[in-house]
Amino acid sequence: MIERNKTSLSLNLLLPGVLCLLLFGASLLSIGILSLRPERLAREGIGLNQYLRFFSDAHYLTYFWRSFKVSCYGTLLTLFLGYPVAYLMARSGGRVRLMLTLVLVVQFFTSYIIRAYALMLVLGNNGLINRMLMKIGLIDRPLPLMHNETGVAIGLIMVSLPFMIFPIYSVLKGIDRRLEEAAESLGAGEWQVFWNVTLPLSLPGMAAGIILVLLFQLTAFIVPGLLGGGYYDMVANFIYDQALGVLNIPFAAAVAMVMLAITLILVIGLNKLFQRSLKDVSA
């Protein structure tokens, strides 16, 4: 009887999630159908015109190349910058941890656009960094920190840092310190302990962070829009131009579907890679 009640409760709890998935699936399906419409304003007809158009011009692949390039090295840099912060948070006392958490969380109180705009005020030709460097005489003309790939990469890394830090922090916090102490008692130095014990054990956090940040950066729209100045549009910006500028919704939907397919393959690949690494760690 108790077992039956438990099963019924579990099924009930699943319901909201299932409804969400259905909603998500329905919208995806409608985008898929839209991508098969043969013409710009067509509401009928089915064909592969939009996909053929996409694959027939190498120019469209530029947007994909830019997105994947910047998000791949952007994710790695976010990991290098985020890991030490997560480590510090996990290993420091309550006050430092609280302060760091507040600094990271407070940016979620402002909108994503405002944060990107704030970065523009720092990185721009007329921004804080350039003005300061020019004032102290280190440079005589502004450094090109914006309206190019550099600006987009810096912006993406800054905005996505919390998505890397928090998953790593939560895993690091849960690592049993006695394992590190045992390694130390066996003669391992500080770096050896970190390299052979802490880092492998924090892999699940890194995996979660990498996937989150990669997806976030791949689909970025606001940051390349504001910090790229039109010179470094990524896939999302291209989709926006097609859907809202030209009103070519079928083509925009086709590009979105191609992006979705590539992203899925990438995420599944990464997932498998991380699972294998985790198995090695536990072995």
Added chain:
Amino acid sequence: MKKRDLSRGFMFLVFLFFCTLFVGFPDARAQNEVIINTWGGAFLEAFNAVQGDIERVSGAKVKITTHPGAAAGLSRLITQKDNPQVDLFTGIESTAFDGGKAGVFEELSPALVPNMVHIPKELVMPHGVSIWVSLRGIFYRADMVPFQIKKWEDLWDSRLKGKVATSILLDKGNFLIMAALLSGGSENNIEPGFEKVKSLKPNLVLFYKTDSESIKFLQAGEAAVAGWGILPNVYKLIGPGSDYKFVIPEKPQFLAPIPISLVKGRPHKEQSLKVINAILTKDIQEKIASHLGVVPSLPGAQSPEKIRDIVPALKNIYKVNWDVVNANFDKWLERWNKEIQVK
């Protein structure tokens, strides 16, 4: 109450909540309201300011909702074609044409909206009637530009190296058409336009997709000049003593009629037509104009004093052939991205 009942009750509430996401709560009040869909910011403020007047004159209850932009709003209407959520839509000329072609707008005529008879023919489209005319020109920061900008050709001045921002998306390629006109071309012969814009590249610093983006870039000092400016958005920034300036160059002159269109498939057709008719009355036209810094569509209604001297005569305005633009814009955009929007 048993725990199981409580859990079931909770789950039922969650289920109901998700059901509302799919079907939406029927808003009893909204059933009798004419919903006007327009831009946010200054435009929403202007409509809010005249909402009472529109309701009084038309006798219909009105609700104002916003869209993120004319093209984005139309895109939403096209996807919601079978179940549109708004009655009236304000956009730009190209969206009225595109919406008509996509079958989301009804045709309008003086037989349906009597006040349309007073509106100049240049401001009437098959699927929309202009409710005001917005001025287009060059928006710039006088503190960052070493001379007074007066004409379109000034954008090519070498003193503006790395200071000019522009857009092809805004007003669907009108900047490119302007450049073509300067070089003897037009929307029918766009090649000279591309050549002219290519020669502007040393002066170009960035590109914007929306007018609000252009304002942000100018305010942050990232660009000194927005080569294609929209007056209503910056109307409150300009004036005596301000570093922000707006210029309407003489040749070619562009004005953007802002059409209101009647959305097909809504239950309030009669009331919606009365609302359009009300918006085309002198008092409401002047109130909207004074809020936005625009020219009323109704002859005889006064423009706000601040812009009265710079309003060009309607006969001097370049009339864009939207059929040509709509047929070619995707090609232009692609070429622009390949040839202009690269360093």
